[in-house]
Amino acid sequence: MTFLQRLILSSVLTAVFFAGCETTRDIQYDLEPAAHLEAMWFGGVELDYVTVLFDVEIDNPYPVSLSLQRLRYALVSDGHTFLTGTALDNVTVPPNTKKALTLSDQVTYVRLLRALGGEPGSTIPFKAELTLSLDAPRSGWINLHAEKEGDIILPESPEINVEGITYNAVDVVYVPTPQDVVDKMLEMAEVKKDDLVYDLGCGDGRIVVTAARRYGCKAIGFDLDPRRVEESLENVQKNNVGHLVEIEQKDIFTLDLSKADVITLFLLSRLNVKLIPQLEKLKPGSRIVSHSFAMEDIKPDKVVTLISREDKSEHTIYLWVTPLKKEAGE
Numbered sequence: 001m002t003f004l005q006r007l008i009l010s011s012v013l014t015a016v017f018f019a020g021c022e023t024t025r026d027i028q029y030d031l032e033p034a035a036h037l038e039a040m041w042f043g044g045v046e047l048d049y050v051t052v053l054f055d056v057e058i059d060n061p062y063p064v065s066l067s068l069q070r071l072r073y074a075l076v077s078d079g080h081t082f083l084t085g086t087a088l089d090n091v092t093v094p095p096n097t098k099k100a101l102t103l104s105d106q107v108t109y110v111r112l113l114r115a116l117g118g119e120p121g122s123t124i125p126f127k128a129e130l131t132l133s134l135d136a137p138r139s140g141w142i143n144l145h146a147e148k149e150g151d152i153i154l155p156e157s158p159e160i161n162v163e164g165i166t167y168n169a170v171d172v173v174y175v176p177t178p179q180d181v182v183d184k185m186l187e188m189a190e191v192k193k194d195d196l197v198y199d200l201g202c203g204d205g206r207i208v209v210t211a212a213r214r215y216g217c218k219a220i221g222f223d224l225d226p227r228r229v230e231e232s233l234e235n236v237q238k239n240n241v242g243h244l245v246e247i248e249q250k251d252i253f254t255l256d257l258s259k260a261d262v263i264t265l266f267l268l269s270r271l272n273v274k275l276i277p278q279l280e281k282l283k284p285g286s287r288i289v290s291h292s293f294a295m296e297d298i299k300p301d302k303v304v305t306l307i308s309r310e311d312k313s314e315h316t317i318y319l320w321v322t323p324l325k326k327e328a329g330e
């Protein structure tokens with residue numbers, strides 16, 4: 001090996017050695033990166049979505065940039081985790097700096113409301129637990145943890161305008177009942193061929209269509225949302241039950257229920273309660289079945305819980321037989 005070749009090799013080895021030292025120094029650096037959760041808050045409430053925002057400060061004491069790739073979060077209230085999610089963002093934290101940033105995710109308003117069991121505007125104590133995954137050149141992934149406890153105020157629901165009338169958007173959110181839960185609701189209501197079944201807020205019409213197909217009875221589905229009415233009409237047509245089932249675009253709070261024998265509901269509890277004056281006008285012996293939501297102060301005649309094969313979740317069905325009975329002590 002010539003002198004020149006030896007010189008080149010020695011310079012290359014020196015460069016490799018120092019590069020190696022730098023890597024080692026990164027990992028052994030005295031100060032570790034850290035994350036602080038300064039605040040968690042709800043941003044804009046869209047028709048169906050709420051934006052959850054996290055104000056985070058990342059302290060990068062390393063002489064290299066850190067790249068934030070992912071934030072995983074869990075929100076805990078009253079000992080149970082009510083919301084988890086992932087926010088993906090690609091933010092660079094320069095060497096030797098503290099960087100304040102706001103990371104966001106979107107959750108459906110109904111998911112948030114159901115998870116917290118609260119009314120819009122109510123205050124809920126919470127703990128937010130964050131894991132921030134950062135990519136550090138040469139030393140690989142670093143997971144930083146940050147927590148914060150506090151109170152959150154559930155944002156008010158946005159409003160929706162249907163044919164000139166303004167409604168609370170959450171009240172009219174559409175979530176279908178799994179088919180096996182529909183079957184159980186109708187079984188609990190002991191539907192007969194001569195019955196008239198009303199589904200108040202009929203969604204895609206699955207309950208009224210099932211009642212007609214399975215029991216040969218007449219049924220009417222009511223919904224405010226024109227999209228749901230259209231879907232229900234298609235469902236009726238597809239199942240050839242047009243001679244038994246009607247679909248009407250109506251506000252359920254304007255209906256006279258006195259002709260119905262069976263009422264099916266999958267509405268929030270407060271809407272069930274709002275319906276009581278109308279339900280009290282049902283004929284004696286009429287049956288009301290509600291998926292998931294009870295009716296405050298009114299004692300159910302039967303409550304059944306089942307696990308749906310469709311979503312593997314537990315569903316509760318309430319049955320009331322008229323006349324409605326107040327809970328004891330009311």
Ligand SMILES: C[S@@+](CC[C@H](N)C(=O)[O-])C[C@H]1O[C@@H](n2cnc3c(N)ncnc32)[C@H](O)[C@@H]1O
Pocket residue numbers: 171172173174175176177199200201202203204205206207222223224225228250251252253265266267291
């Ligand atoms: C949770 S979905 C239930 C759909 C269907 N009953 C089921 O169980 O699959 C509630 C439905 O009620 C409708 N709704 C809510 N408030 C209403 C009102 N005031 N008048 C008519 N429909 C309403 C919504 O548009 C939505 O389609």
